Amino acid sequence: MKKLLYQLDTDPQASVFDNVVAYDGGADHVTAFADCHEEMITPLVEGAIFTRSGTNKKNTALFVGGSNIAAGDKLFYAIQNNFFDSFRVSIMLDSNGCNTTAAAAVASILKSGDISGKNAVILAGTGPVGGRAAVIMAKLGAYVTISSRGMERSQQACDYLNDRFGVEIKPQEAKTNKNRAELVENAHIVLATGAAGVTLLEEDNWKDNPNIEILVDANAVPPVGIKGIKMTDKGESRHGKVTWGSVGFGPLKIALQRKCIGRLFEQNDLVLDVDEIFSMAREMV
């Protein structure tokens, strides 16, 4: 019986990234739906849960993706609300790669040791990846701040995360590289999750900072957001700090996303969100 993955994407076009990785993770067929939202989900879920019986049910699974994590979160819960008794299939949430990218980034950070009690700043961190990385680090005992160009946006992101995950992430406005340099003054860990093509820190903003131990830049398209780091950095030592670029921890992210897909087909009631995915990442490092 074929392993069928339904890729439910909240964007107007379904992610090709997720599609390719789903095949590489072991799905026999991936069928993508774009523009997915709560109201349309019932017949879709019924199609997944009513068509195969008994142990065959584990061969159908659902993946929620798209660039908007709030929309993805909603969809993820709406789907689960349609499950009942044994009528359920495994499901994974990874809007914009948020869980797998964040898990891979933090698992890479942990290679340098425990982060409990450390200060972590996530620059341009209001997006899905920044948010999930913040949650993971906060749960590991770090003091996490999310910066954004506007206070309102940062506050909203933190409120959402603190409310949903029961953590205490602090918002911070930082409009300029100078603002950001001040913000990371007492940070031990700096993670940049900004948009392509935007410089968030110059090399001078961090190279002489005595507190910073680790810098990670999640940007996958050159140029990087933190100058002085290379995309290929994989735990490099630069100015006495450990540096990671997206190409450095990218293979872990992709291997993790593939592994998650594979797991979906091992049982019919797996729910993969940030905690489960980060656990898997730690096992893989």
Added chain:
Amino acid sequence: MKKLLYQLDTDPQASVFDNVVAYDGGADHVTAFADCHEEMITPLVEGAIFTRSGTNKKNTALFVGGSNIAAGDKLFYAIQNNFFDSFRVSIMLDSNGCNTTAAAAVASILKSGDISGKNAVILAGTGPVGGRAAVIMAKLGAYVTISSRGMERSQQACDYLNDRFGVEIKPQEAKTNKNRAELVENAHIVLATGAAGVTLLEEDNWKDNPNIEILVDANAVPPVGIKGIKMTDKGESRHGKVTWGSVGFGPLKIALQRKCIGRLFEQNDLVLDVDEIFSMAREMV
């Protein structure tokens, strides 16, 4: 050469149910198109009939689905109007599972014996499944009535079916459970095809009725529409009547739909609509 099924759905999103079953029925790849309508069908059909030659043509097939059977009917004929000479592929109509569900329900009813001359009432029967079940039973010689909350809707449904299939199905208005209890007073067979969550008959409305021999409830999502029947009923005896629930005849419905898909790829000119699909169901019981 791969068996390619094109799933042409008249709804804004293609049915996952049909998609899964198509894979399980033997299609190597299922490509779904949503929002299908007559005007867009020509290039689509040309793509199906011009790309493979000779005996390879049987490896391409078309499936028409979606919740609207009138739209499905139109599309089904429009597609066939684009076929010519040997430039044709096999095609199946099963909007909302109407043909396979109705065929499986009636084939289950027939396990208790011939229905010629019997009175059959289809409660909330104006939808695709109710309509197809009505046609099948009428062709088997039963006197069939379709009820609906409004007379106009019931009349329209019957006119459409009588006109298209040359049968004589009678419309009936039945707004309340009491109305429906009166309506089934002289019925031998009662089939409920209403929407999820709507009660059509209380147990008291049928348990002491001396005429009713068989009750079938096609509702796949609890609660059932006829109280006193269980979804898992599979020819149970309740109050001296034979009862069937959707989980009881569901495996036949799914096995039938899979078998239909498999048949599509055995030749390049099969047309599967209600008659052919019901014939297959009878062979399987």
Added chain:
Amino acid sequence: MKKLLYQLDTDPQASVFDNVVAYDGGADHVTAFADCHEEMITPLVEGAIFTRSGTNKKNTALFVGGSNIAAGDKLFYAIQNNFFDSFRVSIMLDSNGCNTTAAAAVASILKSGDISGKNAVILAGTGPVGGRAAVIMAKLGAYVTISSRGMERSQQACDYLNDRFGVEIKPQEAKTNKNRAELVENAHIVLATGAAGVTLLEEDNWKDNPNIEILVDANAVPPVGIKGIKMTDKGESRHGKVTWGSVGFGPLKIALQRKCIGRLFEQNDLVLDVDEIFSMAREMV
């Protein structure tokens, strides 16, 4: 690792023709996107180039199709603008089958010998197939004219082709069969690429013409555009001229399109447009 083809179609519905041929050409999975345009292409391309590494990258490829070649051309370049360094995958342009159909038609014409210095008229030639055939023949040294019912449309088509490909194709208005008969008076080669059901030349318009050596009708749906030719003509001799119908050179067109798809997966940096595709056609004749 599975060979994944992303079929990017500029039309509101993706071509089933291209979809089937892509499977037959060796793609393990074809995922179609409709309504593709420049603005949406970046995340899509990133999904293709970032998900597989090293020699595995050649297992992902992109195909641009749709009925509008100008839109296809734009998309084709926009995609390539997102490639950098080794982050690229193979890509093919074949809007409306323009390159493969034109290449197969001209390769068939060449079976009768060199066309350098010959006069070639493409009737109703402003579409994708007519345009690409014009370019191929012009590059082979023929004097090519494209006719259309309106001068403006013909002029636009020629301007576009001459500008993009550095050729010198001449526009011509020809509203009636009589106009077209006059237009082909001095032609050695006549190719018809009009819409289904439109007669472009009567048999009397060409049968006694002493100059015409070859007539090709690319219309795949009967009736043909040039009366006196049959769709099945495969280098037939009629009234002393060599004639080709769509069914005659169709197998070459389809074999060529399949072969192109296969080639995409042999390396990760192949770019298949008119020149490369015509070269492949010549090898196959």
